[in-house]
Amino acid sequence: VRSSSLALPILTHLKKKCDTSLPVLRHVAEAMAIDMRSGLAADGVSDLKMILTYVNTLPTGNEEGLFYALDLGGTNFRVLRVQLGGKEGRVKDTEFDQVSIPQELMFGTSEELFDFIASGLEKFAQKESGRFHLPQGRKREIGFTFSFPVKQISIDSGILMKWTKGFAVSGAAGRDVVACLNEAMERRGLDMRVSALVNDTVGTLAGARYWDDDVMVAVILGTGTNACYVERIDAIPKLQGQTHSYRNMIVNTEWGAFSNGLPLTEFDKEMDAASINPGEQIFEKTISGMYLGEIVRRVLLKMAQEAALFGDFVPDKLSMPFVLRTPAICAMQQDNSSDLEAVGTILSEVVGVTCSSLSARKTVVEACDTIAKRGGRLAGAGIVGILQKMEQDSKGLIFGKRTVVAMDGGLYENYPQYRRYLQDAVQELLGSEISENVIIEHSKDGSGIGAALLAAANSKYA
Numbered sequence: 001v002r003s004s005s006l007a008l009p010i011l012t013h014l015k016k017k018c019d020t021s022l023p024v025l026r027h028v029a030e031a032m033a034i035d036m037r038s039g040l041a042a043d044g045v046s047d048l049k050m051i052l053t054y055v056n057t058l059p060t061g062n063e064e065g066l067f068y069a070l071d072l073g074g075t076n077f078r079v080l081r082v083q084l085g086g087k088e089g090r091v092k093d094t095e096f097d098q099v100s101i102p103q104e105l106m107f108g109t110s111e112e113l114f115d116f117i118a119s120g121l122e123k124f125a126q127k128e129s130g131r132f133h134l135p136q137g138r139k140r141e142i143g144f145t146f147s148f149p150v151k152q153i154s155i156d157s158g159i160l161m162k163w164t165k166g167f168a169v170s171g172a173a174g175r176d177v178v179a180c181l182n183e184a185m186e187r188r189g190l191d192m193r194v195s196a197l198v199n200d201t202v203g204t205l206a207g208a209r210y211w212d213d214d215v216m217v218a219v220i221l222g223t224g225t226n227a228c229y230v231e232r233i234d235a236i237p238k239l240q241g242q243t244h245s246y247r248n249m250i251v252n253t254e255w256g257a258f259s260n261g262l263p264l265t266e267f268d269k270e271m272d273a274a275s276i277n278p279g280e281q282i283f284e285k286t287i288s289g290m291y292l293g294e295i296v297r298r299v300l301l302k303m304a305q306e307a308a309l310f311g312d313f314v315p316d317k318l319s320m321p322f323v324l325r326t327p328a329i330c331a332m333q334q335d336n337s338s339d340l341e342a343v344g345t346i347l348s349e350v351v352g353v354t355c356s357s358l359s360a361r362k363t364v365v366e367a368c369d370t371i372a373k374r375g376g377r378l379a380g381a382g383i384v385g386i387l388q389k390m391e392q393d394s395k396g397l398i399f400g401k402r403t404v405v406a407m408d409g410g411l412y413e414n415y416p417q418y419r420r421y422l423q424d425a426v427q428e429l430l431g432s433e434i435s436e437n438v439i440i441e442h443s444k445d446g447s448g449i450g451a452a453l454l455a456a457a458n459s460k461y462a
């Protein structure tokens, strides 16, 4: 018996458990729509938080003037300025800078962190060249992308609920992060103001909408995942009585927390149990870049231990959580050579499998494909769930006219098979006629400029 053939029953079982046939996808799309509805009805009752963003005014393309963006979402913060020239001139000029955040500031006080950010912003503002023009008597306005959980109360303020992603800054949770930044700017005598506080998905939607009026949904597929869309004010019961002169608001779904009806395996359950947030972010753990490689590693480990996929030898490295990352499984899927040489090299370099038979390599590629296929197809079902919810509430809003879904993030950008599977699922679910009008479009780094565009669209001087 060839050693790898013993692994075939494990592969067959995996494929069965990862089934994303049309009925499964339909069920997921419907569950997404239902959870969206209950999240819009009240807080705390749905997997989906459906966070109100207070973004009512999206860029139209007519915006003019000088605007800044500040993006804090991880170990770097980015600053950007853009000179907008209205319908004709569009984005006349941009400049940006990136500063990494010193480790100690991630564990320091809120004042220290915001002082550091304000000082980075000040240095960047001082380098503003003559190509940028601010009309007399105006302050420089900022769109602030802040990708941590925030309870927003208006377009330009929001309370930090908790730090995530390794940040443990004291004294900011429970405070308005815009006020924190404003105070730090005041301490330095820096005369700028935050006109829009947004999360990165919302920035992506705004950045894409600037170029295309038909953009209704934005999805990020990177290390993590999230989606937002344009919702009707009268379809948001939890806004209750808050008076609104606008018809629409962007809603941030926080769809990474979705969990209903997903086809999960023992590998997903074990990975979740071992994670820092067991039971949370199940959709994210099934479809996003942080996890796809780790799921495959767990599959390969079982195949190695129980079916001698790589012979009698099980390398120690294969037992190390997160050694196999999503870019590596993606690279293995790009190997078109007859002997799968690149697969062999990656197995050797990344997980310490020094000798793999051709049939073992084929099994490895199939395991990668199974997990990428499930992820891409479920992401597609999630998108269709959002579109269906919108269409159910306003007949003809989506189906029967051109609708654009703006996509961003390293996973979507770099994993061609995943992207294909996502597209296929959307097409299968919507049927060929409707899906011809649903355009899933990569919006390259829309979110940086998107925040500046939202500052412009929500300018105090407009």
Ligand code: ADP
Pocket: 221, 222, 223, 224, 288, 289, 290, 326, 327, 328, 330, 331, 408, 409, 410, 411, 414, 415
């Ligand atoms: P983030 O989501 O961390 O803000 P990105 O949108 O750039 O940043 O996404 C980075 C993620 O994209 C990585 O964590 C990885 O999972 C995924 N990724 C990056 N490169 C590739 C690749 N070549 N193939 C597949 N996935 C990739």
